[in-house]
Amino acid sequence: MATGAVPAEGGGYTGPVETSALLDPRLLIVTGKGGVGKSTVAAAVALASARQGARTCLVEVEGRHIFSRLFDTQAWDFTEREFRSGLWGMSIDPEASLREYLDMFYGARRLSRLVASSSAVEFATTAAPGIKDVLLIGKAKELERRRNPDGRFCYDLVVLDAPPTGRIVNFLRAPDVTTELVNVGPIRQQAQSLIDMLSDHRRTNLLLVTMLEEMPVAETLDSAAALRGLGVAIGPVLVNRVLAERTDKAASKAMAELSAADLQALLVTAGVELDAEAATALLDAGAASTKRLQLQRRQRNQLGKQLQVPTLELPYVYSERFSADELGILASVIERAVEG
Template sequence: MAGLLDRRLWVVTGKGGVGKSTVSAALALASARAGRRTLVCEVNTQERVSRFLGHPPVGPEVSRLEENLWAVDMRPQEAMREYALMTLRFEALYKAVFENRVIRYFLRFIPSLQELVLLGKVLWHVRETRADGQPAWDTVVLDAPATGHAISFLRVPQVLLDTVPPGPLHKEARAMRDLLVDPGLTAAVLVSLPEELPVNETLELAEALRGQVRVQPTAVVLNATSPLRFEEGELRTLAPVPGLSDAAREQHAGALRSREARARLESGVGVPVHEVPRLFSERFGRAQVEAVAGHLAALVGRWA
């Protein structure tokens, strides 16, 4: 497997609470370390990625975090404004239109328009070029939002293609959809946990990505796994000592769940599963992200 380094857009998806932002931060770090100009995009969040990497929040402007690594937190208001300005070209016109109550009302109810402009901004960065015509970014990491099903954000172009009649919005949606489904450009990384519900959701997400978004999942990251540590005989030895037995059985149950989750994901999604062992630390920060990046080296590919 070639790894992620031959793709430009790395979409990291998964439900809330599975460690999506951690994996996004780790992958962005790995990309930057491999010498690639890397932009990590968060969408209307609490800005975890920059915080995890030990930097102050970046806000809605693209900001440099460290060597080869930039970050941006995209917000619907700003993204909508940029989109409108690109379409309408003049600030005065923008104001006349967007500061009109009727228009604002309309825009709220055009389904998923907010998501569309946010995703549109991400994809604009993917297409952004420098003066010499080379792509401005070697890697764009998208920490996809987890509102409801993670799929709804990525499905936005398709939803719009199905919803809005031909016109400018339709054309925009088609261009975005085409970028997303280009397997030479886009990689989709699904983050999961070794528990029943998250694994079910990952399987559904993979199917929805293939069926509804027509994006092939590239890899699964199984986060917070536990190693098989105890043998059955050892667990029986510990059985009379409640405190120790409970601790050992819980560890063992976690290990079995990890193994089962891996097997279900491998057969169900049909892509490589990369494990990130559960980290034991009181606080979560830069050191932990570095550790996660180390575990994901094989997924990224070349490791500088």
């Protein structure tokens, strides 16, 4: 963390995180530009981790019920539930986090229930905007540190579907800001323990999700620079919704030179009759796809040249409704990457 932060012992910079080590940390904070597939990728990472035998908890922070729809489960709330073997899910809300926090530190359940009403949370949030983020990260830390009676950690991995890159720097700086405001006491200690977790490269990695399009790539490059300044470790960048290259250069060239009449004639030999308009539409679709693939290649180069962080590409999965099956395809790609 940038200011006043004391990194945890032994948690300093350890070089770029290889793709094979994607699932190694204890907390993965998944972020990216709005709409690139952060939630989908967070779910796929969690699923891959659980399938690899790690006890994994997937955490939603914005209460949009994305995961319960994706996995077709009942609505998620503040109570973790194991909805697949080795895979738990929960939805953090700041009000419940505040109640739990007060309970933990002051042991006053009745008092805290009174204090942690919506208006108290609203008051705290308005007075110190970072407090909500501190509460969210605090809950993630509680999950990350929680131990069973036998002393072993409850979860091997916690995956947090975090706010988008536009908000991530302030989100991650919230504990730092709190230590600047509060010098002593349990709140200060709690904030410092969050800084320790976030700046320990073995415990916490940030996963940036992007797509091979101009705006998401530009935003990824910008945020990687800002995040490096914070001292948080960036894991492999997950490049989502990558279109498959189905033709080589020669085939693309041949297709580009084909006229509607050529295509009609070719299809007739295969017993298919298309009118000129339909043949033109088919050629246009082919040309649009070729253009899209060229853009994809350009953006891949751009990302590779400027980011210098390992990347893992996840395919665009065609389907009418993206559900657990489609998620399984992405999880398999992640599993293959970590298996090497």
